Amino acid sequence: MNLDTRIKFRHLLCFLEIARQGSFAKAADAVSISQPAISKTLKELEDLLETRLFERGKSGVELTPAGIRFMRYAGPCVQALRDGVSTLRTEEHEPPQVKIGILSTVESLLMPEVIGLLHQRHAALVVSVATGPSAFLLSQLHVGELDLVIGRMTDSPQIQGLLFEHLYSESMTLVVRPDHPLLMLQPTDRAQISGYPLVVPSAGTTIRKHADSLFVQCAIVPSAQRVETLSPTLSRRYVLSSDAIWVAPRDAVLLEISRGELAELDLGVREPGGSVGICSNAAMALPLPAQWMCEVLREVALRYRQVSHP
Known part of the structure; x- marks a missing residue:
């Protein structure tokens, strides 16, 4: 049986949208058809492939190994196919573009430096940046809507089927406003930390696991009063205007620490650090602008490893 002539473009679009959204209802809205219609389309595809592509769970649908x-x-x-159509419709003078996803771990320090170097070396280049949780960005990478995803993501289940290249290791740290009461005693009295509000990464994220690991390592009982967010801007502003403690990737706060805008609590120990790297789709050839991005990322990461990172 020749499946090539029976699998239609609509089958692939519906499959990819369900995988991206993790929900039949959201996928149906995204492609502007009814939920019964998208379920029927998926059933047709599964029958043609003679395998089950999704499992339904309490939190939505998840991809099977197949x-x-x-x-x-x-x-x-x-x-x-989209790129092929785009080349026919796009003006020849359109500048090259690289589409990347970046996690909060690299948003403040690494990526501004990398993008600055890229623009110094390439007079015409559009860097399209998407942000968000690793699960969302990796789903975009899976379906070809991003060329690369950069940050900590090795513990994410969505990394299956993708390639990860380690760049450097980055530890977590605790930072506060410069006149915070906990700074009066060095090293910091760990027992007092539980008495202050916390700003921590969102639950279920890779970086949150590293934050939790730091508390376990230091035998600190986390405060029940906390803000969970991946936004560096919100975290920074809240900490500067309160007694809250921000559990942050060191890259995200290194500039503020060096300028004296934030202060680092001395715990007497440093968390080993998570792996920051580049994730790419093994099934797709990297476009030339994405290759330029990888070259600069490796160059800057080498400097990080030699100077300020373990």
Whole structure:
């Protein structure tokens, strides 16, 4: 049986949108069809492939192992067709573009430096940046809507089927406003930390696991009063206007620490650090602008490893 003539573009679009949204209802809204219609389309595809692509759970739908393998090829296939159409419709003078996803771990320090170097070396280059949780960004990478994702994500289940290249290790730290009461005693009395509000990464994220690990390592009982967010801007402003303690990746606060705008609590120990790196889709050839991005990322990361990172 020749499946190539029976699998339609609509089958692939519906499959990819369900994988991206993790929900039949949200996927149906995204492609502007009814939920029964998108369920029927998926059923047709599963019958043609003779395998189940999704499992339904309490929190939505998740890809089966077969679904993960199929997405590795379906995403690039659809994106390649979109790119082909785009080349016919785009003006020749359109500048090259690289589409990247960045996590909060690299938003403040690494990426501004990398993008600055890229623009010094390439007079015409558009860097399109998406932010958000690793699960969302990796889903975009799977379906070909991003060229690269940069940050900590090695513990994310969505990394299956993707390539990860380690750049450097980055530890977590605790920072406060410069006149915080806990700074009166050095090293910091760990027992007092539980008496102050916390700003921590969102639950379920890779970086939150490293934050929790730091508390376990230091035998600190976390405060029940906390803000959970991946926004460096919100975290920074809240900490500067209160007695809250921000559990942050060191990259995110290094500039503020060096300028004296934030102060680091001395715990007498440093968390080993998580792996910051580049994630790419093994099923897709990297466009030339994405290769330029990787070259600069490796260059800057080498400097980080030699100077300020373990």
